Amino acid sequence: MIMYHEIAEISLRVNGENRRLWVRAADTLLAVLRNHMGLTGGKAACENGDCGACTVLLEDRPVKACLILAVEVEGMDILTIEGLKQTEIQRAFLENGGFQCGYCTPGFILNAYALLKAHPEADDETDKEWLQSNICRCTGYEGIKRSLKAARKMMAEGSE
Amino acid sequence: MISFNFKYIRPSTVEEAVSSYIQLSRVYKRVLYYSGGTEILSFARNHAIEADVIIDIKAIPECRRLQHHQNRIIYGAALTLNEIIEENTLPLLTSVFKGIADHTLRNRITLGGNICSKLIYREAVLPLMLTEAEIRIAGENGVRREKFNSIFDKSLRIEKGELLVDVSIDKSFEGAGFCSIRKVNRGEVDYPILHLEMLKRKGLKAAFSGVLNFPFRSDAIDAVLNDNVDIDEMIEKIMHLIPGKIKQDQWATWHYRQMLLKKAIRSAYTHLEVR
Ligand SMILES: Cc1cc2nc3c(=O)[nH]c(=O)nc-3n(C[C@H](O)[C@H](O)[C@H](O)COP(=O)(O)OP(=O)(O)OC[C@H]3O[C@@H](n4cnc5c(N)ncnc54)[C@H](O)[C@@H]3O)c2cc1C
Ligand code: FES
Ligand code: FES
Numbered sequence: 001m002i003m004y005h006e007i008a009e010i011s012l013r014v015n016g017e018n019r020r021l022w023v024r025a026a027d028t029l030l031a032v033l034r035n036h037m038g039l040t041g042g043k044a045a046c047e048n049g050d051c052g053a054c055t056v057l058l059e060d061r062p063v064k065a066c067l068i069l070a071v072e073v074e075g076m077d078i079l080t081i082e083g084l085k086q087t088e089i090q091r092a093f094l095e096n097g098g099f100q101c102g103y104c105t106p107g108f109i110l111n112a113y114a115l116l117k118a119h120p121e122a123d124d125e126t127d128k129e130w131l132q133s134n135i136c137r138c139t140g141y142e143g144i145k146r147s148l149k150a151a152r153k154m155m156a157e158g159s160e
Numbered sequence: 161m162i163s164f165n166f167k168y169i170r171p172s173t174v175e176e177a178v179s180s181y182i183q184l185s186r187v188y189k190r191v192l193y194y195s196g197g198t199e200i201l202s203f204a205r206n207h208a209i210e211a212d213v214i215i216d217i218k219a220i221p222e223c224r225r226l227q228h229h230q231n232r233i234i235y236g237a238a239l240t241l242n243e244i245i246e247e248n249t250l251p252l253l254t255s256v257f258k259g260i261a262d263h264t265l266r267n268r269i270t271l272g273g274n275i276c277s278k279l280i281y282r283e284a285v286l287p288l289m290l291t292e293a294e295i296r297i298a299g300e301n302g303v304r305r306e307k308f309n310s311i312f313d314k315s316l317r318i319e320k321g322e323l324l325v326d327v328s329i330d331k332s333f334e335g336a337g338f339c340s341i342r343k344v345n346r347g348e349v350d351y352p353i354l355h356l357e358m359l360k361r362k363g364l365k366a367a368f369s370g371v372l373n374f375p376f377r378s379d380a381i382d383a384v385l386n387d388n389v390d391i392d393e394m395i396e397k398i399m400h401l402i403p404g405k406i407k408q409d410q411w412a413t414w415h416y417r418q419m420l421l422k423k424a425i426r427s428a429y430t431h432l433e434v435r
Contacts, residue, residue, distance in 0.1 A: 001176050002219075006165035025168040028201065031161055047161075048202050049265055061242075062264045067198045071168045072216060111264060132349050133264035 010074045014039065015083025023070045030054045030065035033080060041081035041106040052134030055107035056080050060118070062111045062133065081106035088158070089113050089151040098147035100138035107134050112148050116155060162204045168194075170216045174223070174298045174325055177215055181321045182300060188212035193323055195238050195273035198265060203278070222325055223272070232294075232328040237272025241284070244271065250329060252287045252338045256357060259283065259342045262349045272324045275316055280373045281351050285312060289367040289377040290359040291333045296325040314374035336361040339428040343370075343420050345411040353412040354420045358385075358428040366428070371421055372404040391429065395422050 004010070004025045011020045014037065023032050030047070033039040033056070043053035047066040054065040057079040084090060089112050092098065099105040108131070115122060115130045122130075127148060136144060169184075171177040177193070184191045194200055194214040203209035217223050223238035226247055233249050241257040245266070248254045260283050261269055274284035285308075287293075293308040299322040308327070311317050318324065337360040344350035352370035359365050364385040367377040384397045399422070406421070408414040 001172060001180070002170040004168045006167060008168075024165060026162040026165050026204070028162065047205055049198055049261070052262075052264060055264060058267075061267045063267050064264055067201045067265075067268060069168065069197065069201070072170075072197070072218070129258075130263045133262035 004071050008071060010071055012037075012070065012074065012078060013076065014078045015080060021070075025069065025071050027070050028066055029056070029068040029070045029073060029078070032070040033065060033078075039080045039082050043103055043106070045103070050135070051104070052107045052111065053104055055110050055134065057110055057114050060114060062114045062130075064133075079110065081110055084109065084113060087113060087151075088154040089116060089147065092147040092151035092154065093144075096147040096150050097139070097143035099136075099143070104134055104136045104138075108136065108144055112144075112151065115148075116151060120152070120155060122152075162201065163207075164204070164210055166211045167213045168216065169213065170219050172219050172221075174220055174303070174323065177217055177220060177323055178298050178300065178321065180215055181323070184213050184215075185321060191215065191321075193217055193276075195270040195276075196240065196268040197273075198261075198269050199273060199277050199279070209278075217272075217323065218270075225326070228331070229328075231331050233331055234326050234328045235271055236326050237275075237324045238270050241266040241269050241271065241274070250287070250291075250334055252291065252333065252336065252357070252359065253329075255338070255340050256283060256287050259340070259352070259355070271327060275312075275327075276324060279351075280375075281355075281369050282315075282375050283352065283355055283369050285375050286355065286357040286367040286369055288312075288327060288329070289375070290338075290357060290365050291329045291336075293327050293329050295327050298323045298325050309377070314376070333359075333361065337432055339431045341424040341428055343424070351411075354417060354424060356421070356424040356428055358425075358432055360432040364429070364432060366425070368421075371402065371406055371417060373407060374404075376403055378403060385429065391426060394429070395425050398425060 009022050021036050042065050045051045045053035049064050049067050055062050056065045059077050119126055181191055190211045191213045192211045194216045218238045223236040225236045227234045245254050245257050288308045295308050296303050296305050297318055339358045342352050342355045355369040357367045365382045369375040380401045381398050406414040406417050
């Protein structure tokens with residue numbers, strides 16, 4: 001049985017690197033990423049599970065880091081936007097008007113990245129189901145949908 | 161940010177979880193089982209819930225299994241909704257769970273956490289009400305098995321410190337026809353202002369969420385559904401059997417909800433009768 005008192009030393013594997021940190025057991029993963037590790041890509045917006053601006057990948061699955069405790073995810077693989085480099089989805093967002101103010105973008109990109117990995121050939125219904133987890137107040141979503149399609153095309157062409 | 165502190169423990173067996181709960185409750189006032197954490201953390205941020213100790217049940221293999229055993233399928237209480245959806249063991253479960261929250265949240269929300277949620281919706285209970293599900297509950301005196309419908313009355317009637325371990329459903333429900341009607345105020349991802357599930361197997365059965373302050377089903381409503389009366393008469397009779405006052409809130413007036421409910425019963429009934 002594992003037990004942590006109010007303050008605990010844990011080790012987190014973020015973007016492929018192990019880090020030992022002192023955290024409060026009540027600290028959310030989002031708070032630890034932003035305030036202890038300086039990884040501010042994930043945003044603290046609603047902190048209520050509604051908006052998806054805090055999305056990170058946990059063992060390849062998108063999760064909302066505002067509703068997870070850091071102590072829960074010890075030893076698991078966490079990917080934040082800072083760990084994503086030169087991917088098709090990032091390029092597609094740049095080239096297809098996938099963002100305007102950019103506040104929601106890290107969450108959308110990570111969610112879309114996980115979607116492309118899990119379902120390289122997903123239909124529109126699956127795309128919609130996944131992307132509905134994130135809210136964008138600027139783009140009207142068309143640029144985001146276009147970016148996802150473009151990234152899928154780039155990936156398909158790359159693997160031919 | 162959560163502005164108060166708590167201890168966190170992660171037991172690896174059901175016995176450890178229950179005995180920790182009992183022992184810690186002697187010292188601390190507020191001990192909570194913790195599953196997906198989505199409700200506990202969002203409530204904690206607003207001080208709608210406070211805890212001295214939380215007991216995370218996700219490392220307990222019994223609470224994490226999805227297993228076929230004889231003629232039943234067993235779903236551990238700490239399985240996430242997406243883990244159950246992806247296995248697609250029973251189409252009814254898959255369909256209902258896909259309507260709950262959003263895809264990313266369903267990677268954390270668990271079956272047990274939804275059943276024990278303090279909010280009024282608890283949509284995961286609807287298929288359990290319709291499929292004669294059984295549950296196992298662990299407490300001070302060991303593990304007991306209960307019929308879901310005999311222990312769920314507005315909420316799950318378990319004692320303080322009892323842990324929902326798993327849910328099991330007979331495999332024969334796999335082929336049963338069903339109709340889901342879920343209405344939200346705006347968009348697609350939201351709590352329902354009405355959710356009706358109707359199942360056809362040896363007659364029709366219905367279960368509801370979003371209509372009252374709790375999810376419900378009733379033998380009397382099921383009897384009317386199978387009474388072979390004129391459909392308008394049937395709907396009026398059902399309206400008189402709703403076990404409470406239809407909700408009115410900022411998302412829908414009671415009048416609008418009642419209209420949606422009548423329409424939903426008509427569509428589901430027609431759909432399943434034709435089948
Ligand atoms: C933005 C958002 C939208 C949502 N939309 C919907 C929706 O449309 N419909 C819907 O039904 N739900 C919806 N939910 C989910 C719901 O409100 C709860 O957050 C969720 O069901 C809780 O599940 P959990 O596993 O995270 O539970 P937790 O937060 O871990 O626990 C919830 C409660 O259950 C108790 N508990 C947990 N597991 C057990 C167990 N095994 N035995 C005994 N007690 C236990 C805990 O002590 C706690 O009191 C939504 C949630 C969010 C954040
Ligand atoms: S900040 Fe986490 S969902 Fe909005
Ligand atoms: S680009 Fe501004 S919120 Fe999405």
